[in-house]
Amino acid sequence: LDEETTEAWCEVVQEHGETLVLDKERFLQLPVALQRNLLRMSIEKLLGNLKDIEMRHIEEIMGVLPKSAGKRIKLPGGLTFSIEYDKYLLGKDWAALSPFPILDGEFSLKIPGGTQVPGWRIEADIVGREQMMETDDNLVAYFDLDKAGSKLVLRSRQRGDRFQPLGMGMLKKLGEFMIDAKIPHAWRDRIPVICSSYHILWVVGWRIDDRVKVTGNTQRILRLRFERC
CATH class of the missing domain: 3.30.465.60 (Uridine Diphospho-n-acetylenolpyruvylglucosamine Reductase; domain 3)
Structure with a gap:
């Protein structure tokens, strides 16, 4: 045996x-x-x-x-x-075991520009439509800048968080989204969340909010890229 x-x-x-x-x-x-x-x-x-x-x-x-x-x-x-x-x-x-470092606090993002936080560097660029690229990198996302706004913060999840995941027509509790996405419990408090003063824009690594997606009417495009450091 x-x-x-x-x-x-x-x-x-x-x-x-x-x-x-x-x-x-x-x-x-x-x-x-x-x-x-x-x-x-x-x-x-x-x-x-x-x-x-x-x-x-x-x-x-x-x-x-x-x-x-x-x-x-x-x-x-x-x-x-x-x-x-x-x-x-x-x-x-x-x-x-989480691929995400501990995230403690709330950090304002420099847009455009680079922002350094413990464990991460975030690059924010205003790009043209021709610069949008389909990628398998789940740490890169594109947004309609006029809908997202330029006063964005990075934080971890908070009690009561909701957002409208891309492709959905209604709000969903962030906790329920994480369960449905089968995100391990040990990771959930470490996952970066990008927010405006109104709502969540991006659960980094998983899904952006449908309300800030790039459409045919988008005039300015914001690209956010996360890099481990």
Whole structure:
């Protein structure tokens, strides 16, 4: 069984510092006995031993495996077992897996120009229609400048946030949008949000607001580009 557990580890587990990422689909396909062994191996990998881990801790994890994303279990040694949409996370600082740095505070953007905030540099340019390019880069977006305005701020999400996602005809709670977009819980407070004095313009990395999209009537186009630094 130890050999099978080691083989399962290679297929199911990825190591990211002090956090282990377990592929949910592959893990659930394992025999139950192998699931338990893999959990023990994972915990021992992080803690160095299993002296504070009892059978009830393993069974508590086993009991929540089918639960929906967002469920978390606190374990001895400061570990947390967290359920995400397509993975299980086990570690002390699983929020560190977020590709977004911690965002604390509110920052005014220089338009046009560059703005430096902790972890990010934002470039704002007024461009012509011929400079708009289709791109797979989800950190670049285009806006109707006259609708968006030039007094924009960068912040993280706030309670009660709503916006009108591109392609939708009505407002949606930002929290509900993040759930529908299957954004991991550990990322949500770190995702940059661009706002005017009226409403959200862009949930960076995901969707702009439909009300500020570039149309055939747009006279001035604002391009925002985020870069990690």
